[in-house]
Amino acid sequence: MKEKSVKDKSKDYIAESVRIQLITEKRVKYVEDNVLSMPSKVFSLLNTAFPSIQDEIQEHFFAIALVRDIPVKVIDLHVGGEDKGPVSISLVCRFALLSGATRVIVAHNHPSGCLEPSNEDIQITTKLKHALKTIGIPLLDHLIIADHYYSFCEHKKI
Numbered sequence: 001m002k003e004k005s006v007k008d009k010s011k012d013y014i015a016e017s018v019r020i021q022l023i024t025e026k027r028v029k030y031v032e033d034n035v036l037s038m039p040s041k042v043f044s045l046l047n048t049a050f051p052s053i054q055d056e057i058q059e060h061f062f063a064i065a066l067v068r069d070i071p072v073k074v075i076d077l078h079v080g081g082e083d084k085g086p087v088s089i090s091l092v093c094r095f096a097l098l099s100g101a102t103r104v105i106v107a108h109n110h111p112s113g114c115l116e117p118s119n120e121d122i123q124i125t126t127k128l129k130h131a132l133k134t135i136g137i138p139l140l141d142h143l144i145i146a147d148h149y150y151s152f153c154e155h156k157k158i
Contacts (some may be wrong), residue, residue: 065099
C-alpha cells in the first residue's frame with residue numbers, strides 16, 4: 001500500500017490592528033448654559049452646529065453624546081433621501097460608546113417641513129432606545145426638525 005503525502009494547505013492570514021477614533025471637525029460654542037435639559041435647547045444647539053439643517057433637501061440624522069446633561073459631541077451620522085433616512089442602530093451605539101456618552105439624544109430633519117413622526121420614525125426610536133439601553137446608555141429624546149421641532153419626549157413617546 002502506497003502512502004500519499006499530504007501537503008499542508010493552510011494559509012497565513014493577516015489581521016490588521018486598527019484604532020477607531022472620533023476626529024473633531026469644528027468646535028461649536030454653545031452659550032445656553034451648556035445643559036440640554038429641554039428640547040428647545042437641543043433644537044438651538046443643532047441649529048448652531050448645523051446652520052443649514054432646515055434648508056436641507058435630504059434627511060440628515062444627528063446624534064448628541066452627553067455626559068450628564070452636557071453635550072460633548074454632536075455628529076451628522078447619516079444622510080438619507082428626500083423623504084427617508086434610515087440610520088444604522090449600530091452606528092448610533094458606536095458613536096455613543098466612542099464619545100464616552102452617559103446619555104444620548106438623536107434628531108433628524110424632515111425636508112418636507114412636516115413635524116409629524118412617521119411609522120418608521122417611531123420604529124427607529126423604539127429600536128434605538130432598546131439598543132442603547134442594552135449598553136447602559138439611555139436615549140433621552142428624538143427630535144424631528146423643520147422650521148420648529150417635534151420632541152418624542154414632550155409627547156411622551158419615548
